[in-house]
Amino acid sequence: MPMDGAKTERLRETLAKYMAKKGLRSTEQRRLIVDTFFESPAHITIEELLANVRASDPKVGYATVYRTLKLLAESGIAHERRFGDGVTRYELADDEDEHHDHLICTECQAIIEFEDPRLEEIEQEIAERYGFEVQWHKHELYGVCASCQEKRNKKARNGRRK
Amino acid sequence: MPMDGAKTERLRETLAKYMAKKGLRSTEQRRLIVDTFFESPAHITIEELLANVRASDPKVGYATVYRTLKLLAESGIAHERRFGDGVTRYELADDEDEHHDHLICTECQAIIEFEDPRLEEIEQEIAERYGFEVQWHKHELYGVCASCQEKRNKKARNGRRK
DNA sequence: CTAAGTGCAAAAAGTTTGCATTCCG
DNA sequence: CGGAATGCAAACTTTTTGCACTTAG
Numbered sequence: 001m002p003m004d005g006a007k008t009e010r011l012r013e014t015l016a017k018y019m020a021k022k023g024l025r026s027t028e029q030r031r032l033i034v035d036t037f038f039e040s041p042a043h044i045t046i047e048e049l050l051a052n053v054r055a056s057d058p059k060v061g062y063a064t065v066y067r068t069l070k071l072l073a074e075s076g077i078a079h080e081r082r083f084g085d086g087v088t089r090y091e092l093a094d095d096e097d098e099h100h101d102h103l104i105c106t107e108c109q110a111i112i113e114f115e116d117p118r119l120e121e122i123e124q125e126i127a128e129r130y131g132f133e134v135q136w137h138k139h140e141l142y143g144v145c146a147s148c149q150e151k152r153n154k155k156a157r158n159g160r161r162k
Numbered sequence: 163m164p165m166d167g168a169k170t171e172r173l174r175e176t177l178a179k180y181m182a183k184k185g186l187r188s189t190e191q192r193r194l195i196v197d198t199f200f201e202s203p204a205h206i207t208i209e210e211l212l213a214n215v216r217a218s219d220p221k222v223g224y225a226t227v228y229r230t231l232k233l234l235a236e237s238g239i240a241h242e243r244r245f246g247d248g249v250t251r252y253e254l255a256d257d258e259d260e261h262h263d264h265l266i267c268t269e270c271q272a273i274i275e276f277e278d279p280r281l282e283e284i285e286q287e288i289a290e291r292y293g294f295e296v297q298w299h300k301h302e303l304y305g306v307c308a309s310c311q312e313k314r315n316k317k318a319r320n321g322r323r324k
Numbered sequence: 325c326t327a328a329g330t331g332c333a334a335a336a337a338g339t340t341t342g343c344a345t346t347c348c349g
Numbered sequence: 350c351g352g353a354a355t356g357c358a359a360a361c362t363t364t365t366t367g368c369a370c371t372t373a374g
Contacts, residue, residue, distance in 0.1 A: 025328055025373050046363090061331040066364075082246055084300075086339085086362070103294050114288050119281065123303060126276050131308030132265050138246075140300045141285055146293030187348050187353055208338090223356040228339075248337070248364080 007095060008038055011077040018075035029060055033068045042091040043081060043111050049090070083111070083140065101139035107148040169257060170200055173239040180237035191222055195230045204253040205243060205273050211252070245273070245302065263301035269310040 015034070019026065036053045037044070050065045069090050072078035081089045083104055094100060099120065103112040119139065127134045144152070177196070181188065198215045199206070212227045231252050234240035243251045245266055256262060261282065265274040281301065289296045306314070 023328080027329060027373070029330070059331080063332080063365085064330055067329085080246070082244055084242075084244055088364080103289070103292055105294075106297060112292060112294070114292065116284060116288060118284055122278060122280055122284075126278060127265070127303060127305065130265055130274060130276065131311070132267075132274070132303065132305050133311055134303050134305040135268060136304050138300060138302045138304070141289060141294065141296050142298050142300070143289065143294050143296040149293070149295060185353085189348070189354060191355070221356080225340085225357080226355055229354085250339080 008092075010095075011038075011093065015072065015075050015077050018077075019071075024071070029057070029064050030068055030071075032056055032060070033065055034072070037069070037072065037078070037090070038092070042113070043083075043089040044091075045087050045089050047087075079136065081138075084142075085109070099137070101141075103141045103143070103145070105145035105148055106142050107144055107152075110145050110147075112145065170254075172257075173200075173255065177234065177237050177239050180239075181233075186233070191219070191226050192230055192233075194218055194222070195227055196234070199231070199234065199240070199252070200254070204275070205245075205251040206253075207249050207251050209249075241298070243300075246304075247271070261299075263303075265303045265305070265307070267307035267310055268304050269306055269314075272307050272309075274307065 033049070033053050036056070037049060040049060040052060046062065046065050046069060049069070050060070050062055053060050053065060069078065072090070073080050077093050078090050079093055081091060083089065098115065100113045100115040101119070103114060123134065123137060195211070195215055198218070199211060202211060202214060208224065208227050208231060211231070212222070212224055215222050215227060231240065234252070235242050239255050240252050241255055243253060245251065260277065262275045262277040263281070265276060285296065285299060
């Protein structure tokens with residue numbers, strides 16, 4: 001029994017509509033994978049999701065998770081993300097008009113989400129400048145997070161003391 | 163004889179310094195690969211660069227291009243980019259304080275570069291808000307370019323006429 | 325029934341790496 | 350000379366696909 005917020009609810013509807021339109025079927029595996037995905041933290045990989053799914057049903061195959069995630073992406077309720085470490089990650093779509101972006105720590109791989117409406121405005125303006133019709137965007141700042149900076153400083157102090 | 167602008171000149175120096183510091187050697191292959199890279203359009207793939215390099219010296223191996231590009235990235239004179247189509251692309255670094263970002267057409271794969279100083283400012287502000295030390299960023303708008311929109315409209319008109 | 329979905333295993337597609345050989349400094 | 354660099358091929362990693370079997374509608 002997945003605990004569904006208003007947002008989740010809306011996404012489920014979107015998915016149902018998409019599947020109906022395309023004549024796709026609701027199977028036990030798909031329901032399980034989708035439910036598990038909805039309960040998972042953002043930026044999950046296929047591998048991770050598969051592990052979670054197998055906790056409920058060990059017989060589910062990698063390919064099914066792979067294909068279901070593709071389906072979610074096509075239907076627009078999930079986004080594929082590649083943060084440059086070679087794996088594809090998935091996250092639930094945002095609401096119609098809100099988007100968030102990411103800060104990615106290059107030391108501990110932490111992913112922090114942020115949001116700023118001004119960025120959206122400027123992006124829109126740029127797109128117009130080029131007659132470009134934006135479908136989605138990717139905005140990622142790579143660097144060192146606060147806690148890794150601290151660790152780094154601590155290490156420096158210890159090194160000196162020795 | 164590569165035609166070097168002021169920017170290229172500076173990047174070459176940076177590379178030379180980096181190699182000296184690390185005790186790396188200047189080989190015939192590296193010189194050829196680097197020169198070819200400097201003359202290539204932005205966002206080139208290893209495969210493409212290899213083809214261009216082999217036009218001058220067919221014996222150069224994939225791994226050498228791969229490792230040289232890694233070297234350029236480490237030295238800071240080139241950037242690795244992944245635009246989500248599974249291949250890694252490389253482009254020459256920008257000057258110290260100017261950065262550009264990308265518009266990527268999901269139909270014709272065209273890559274358009276843009277630049278807006280306001281984005282830099284806001285990013286900096288966001289990073290500070292999270293105590294984050296930015297090393298580099300990625301800002302890409304995916305969508306349909308002007309010319310593909312036209313094609314699309316044309317097709318729609320023809321379809322209707324038929 | 326029958327077309328869509330599943331699971332498995334094999335195929336692709338790219339990226340990395342080990343190693344014998346070559347060659348820069 | 351001696352350690353770096355190269356080229357080849359093999360190893361890896363992750364994504365994608367073919368196919369025989371199962372199942373939702």
